[in-house]
Amino acid sequence: MSAYYKQAFILLGSLFVLACGGNKSEQQQQGPPPPTPVTAVKATKSSATYYDTYPASVTAVTEVELRPQVSGYITGVFFQEGKRVRKGQKLYTIDQQQYRASYDQAVANLNAAKANLVRAQKDAERYNTLAQQDAVARQLVDNAQATLASAEQQVAAAQANVRQVQTSLEYATIYAPFDGTIGISQVRLGAAVTPGQTLLNTISADNPIAVDIAIDETEISRFTQLMRQSPPPRDSLFVLMLPSGSRYAYPGRILTIDRAVDPQTGTLRVRLAFPNPEGQLKAGLNGNVMVKNSTNAPQLLIPYQAVTEQMSEYFVYVVGDSSKVTQKKVTLGARINDKVIVKEGLNEGEVVVTEGTQKVREGSVVNVNPPGQAGTQGQSTGKQTASVK
Structure with missing residues (x-):
């Protein structure tokens, strides 16, 4: 039996070797895959x-938050929300009764101080004349001079008080600081306001309007040269693409380049200016600025x-x-x-x-x-x- 099994194993091994050799021959005949x-x-x-594209955000060239400088209740609103206002236009009034009363009292105190000053001046002159004739004690002359000096200081203090209450009275009326567009009022008639804290409204100058982009630090030289062009190019060098994908009708120009590169992002802010006669561009709007690169x-x-x-x-x-x-x-x-x-x-x-x-x-x-x-x-x-x- 052992001899029989030996012959069987030898036969199987020979068949395996022949099979492997056959596959190798077939692979050699097939060759590498075609190109x-x-x-x-x-x-x-x-x-x-071409145009380089930069994400952009619209911002006002000048924007101011209107806050009261005196306390009181809003007694008047004199504008249409979202409309243009002119410099010096009256916007709000705060209850002026207390400030008017304080002003009238301050003026009365000033007049009283001035009257005392006139009397003190006459007394001082009279005592000086008597002193020259040795007809009055020196102490009385000195007292008259001291009273005169005190009266002069009282007039100065009364004048300062008048200016102070007059300023408060003027602050009770709020005017537009420049031409621009005013937003939606944050207060209504009768609302109580606090100096420096209550936000009344925001006014912004929007023609022209600013558009900010961030450029890589490697592009600073290029944009500096574009800014120095004289006169500034008015063609399609700077094109604003609106969120709808449409092209804004007016070309822009470089208004300013920021003073320093952001160390975290390696970018520098560049501010462009675009005409905005119809008020189509609003602060906070996002879009893309395309800069011609020729x-x-x-x-x-x-x-x-x-x-x-x-x-x-x-x-x-x-x-x-x-x-x-x-x-x-x-x-x-x-x-x-x-x-x-x-x-x-x-x-x-x-x-x-x-x-x-x-x-x-x-x-x-x-x-x-x-x-x-x-x-x-x-x-x-x-x-x-x-x-x-």
């Missing part, structure tokens, strides 16, 4: 005019469809030697129609896969279709339908 057909184009440089330096352009995105990073497949593809990470600039600017990661003349990217991977061998099937290449026309920052 993957793709479409590819060369990365080329050309001049480009440069004489050629830009490296590739079809946007050649770009793949992975985890918020962008890559392209480059066809190299022996028709093998290599994946390269790239930094993108603005998108111009069906093309996109490549800032870093790719060289001019390199061949990038535009169609078939989903079929290839690092090291794949490809068969590039004829150039006629690679899509039309051309330079940027400068007319952009979309832009990517």
Whole structure:
């Protein structure tokens, strides 16, 4: 029995070796997989005019919160909410009775002090005359002079009190500090208000109106040069896109550049000014500012469809030697129609896969279709339908 089992094991082992050898032979006969057909184009440089897009927020150039400087009850409201007001226009009145009474009393006290001063002056003059004739004691002369000085100080104090109560009386009427648009009143007739605490309303100057954007610190030089242009450009250099996606009718200009870069974000605030004659732009509105970027330096352009995105990073497949593809990470600039600017990661003349990217991977061998099937290449026309920052 043992000899029988030995022969059986030898037979099975021989069959296994033959089977393995046969599979190896078949694999050798099949060879490597065929190249993957793709479409590819060369990365080329050309001049480009495009728009960089920045998130923007509308804010008033000048905005003031109206708060009372005296206490009391609101006795008058003299404007239409949400409408324009003129500088010096009366807006609110606070109960003036107590301040009018205080003013009248202060004026009366001042008049009494002035009367005392006149009497003291006459007494002092009389005693001085008698003193020259040695007809009065020196002590009486000194007392008269002291009384005169005291009367003068009382008049000065009364005058200061009049100014103080007069100011309070004036503060009981609140006027518009400048031309602008006033908001919805935060108080109504009869409401009690407290100095410096109660918010009455907010008034803002809105023509022109400001639009704030944040630029990267690498763009400071560019925007500084744009600001220094004389006269400031009035064309479509700065375009505001409204939340609805429509284009605002008036172009903007740089109003000011902030003093310092935010160390946490590495950005700098730039404030633009836009005409707002119809009041279409409101403070707090969000949109996008498109800044024309026209440069004489050629830009490296590739079809946007050649770009793949992975985890918020962008890559392209480059066809190299022996028709093998290599994946390269790239930094993108603005998108111009069906093309996109490549800032870093790719060289001019390199061949990038535009169609078939989903079929290839690092090291794949490809068969590039004829150039006629690679899509039309051309330079940027400068007319952009979309832009990517």
